[in-house]
Amino acid sequence: MTTARPIQRNPRSHLLEIPEPNITRFLFADTRLAPLWTLIRLYVGYEWLVAGWGKLTNPAGVWVGAKAGTAVSGFLGVALNKTTGEHPDVQGFYAWFVQNVALPNATLMSYFVTYGEILVGIALILGLFTGIAAFFGGFMNANYLMAGTVSSNPLLFVLATLLVLAWRTSGYWGLDRWVLPRIGVPGAPGPLETHTPS
Numbered sequence: 001m002t003t004a005r006p007i008q009r010n011p012r013s014h015l016l017e018i019p020e021p022n023i024t025r026f027l028f029a030d031t032r033l034a035p036l037w038t039l040i041r042l043y044v045g046y047e048w049l050v051a052g053w054g055k056l057t058n059p060a061g062v063w064v065g066a067k068a069g070t071a072v073s074g075f076l077g078v079a080l081n082k083t084t085g086e087h088p089d090v091q092g093f094y095a096w097f098v099q100n101v102a103l104p105n106a107t108l109m110s111y112f113v114t115y116g117e118i119l120v121g122i123a124l125i126l127g128l129f130t131g132i133a134a135f136f137g138g139f140m141n142a143n144y145l146m147a148g149t150v151s152s153n154p155l156l157f158v159l160a161t162l163l164v165l166a167w168r169t170s171g172y173w174g175l176d177r178w179v180l181p182r183i184g185v186p187g188a189p190g191p192l193e194t195h196t197p198s
Contacts, residue, residue: 029167037163037170041124041134044159048137049121055114063114069107076103079147089148098147116140122164127174131167134160162178 020029027033055063059171062070076098081088090098102109116136123133139162141153163170171177182191 024165029168031169031172033166034169034172037166038127038173040159041127041130041170041174042161044134044137044156044163044166045121045124047121047156048117049125052114052117052119052121056118063110068110070110072110072113073103073106075149076106076147079149082148090146094146115141127171127176128179130171130174130176131164134167134170138164 029084031081058064058071061067061071063072079090080191082097083092083095117140118136120133120140123129138157143159144151144153145157171180180190182190
């Protein structure tokens, strides 16, 4: 049985470092769990890729193309209808965002949603910048939830949050295994970051 490491002073600063508990190190940093995180990553990536691809290839062209913004405007209009009542599905601050930022830029938002979903899906499937991709996937899930849509968003949000926490191992069986050591991560710069041209 391992014991917890004591609080240590970082020699490079005046701050104290609180060690990570053994259970979280095992769950989020141990490569023995890489197969589990890979399955979760592939599932979430597939869901995002399918959703984005469906929007990109929509025959009506209401997401990208001549009628871009139509679907987003409809979705956001429904969200605004959910702002009333004693316990509204859409809170006032988000209704303000929808009315003053998203709706006036519905065409741009339509492209952001479509290509954002595709890029998040591809990155997660490839295991490339997994923590960043999962963060942006979770950000989209949170926005859909704040717009009053449930669907698969709660599950995908929870899984995205877990992937962000497990960023060190969730892409270990993916491109992150080779890319992150090369470019570096917070606190451990890689050769590309530390190389100075002569």
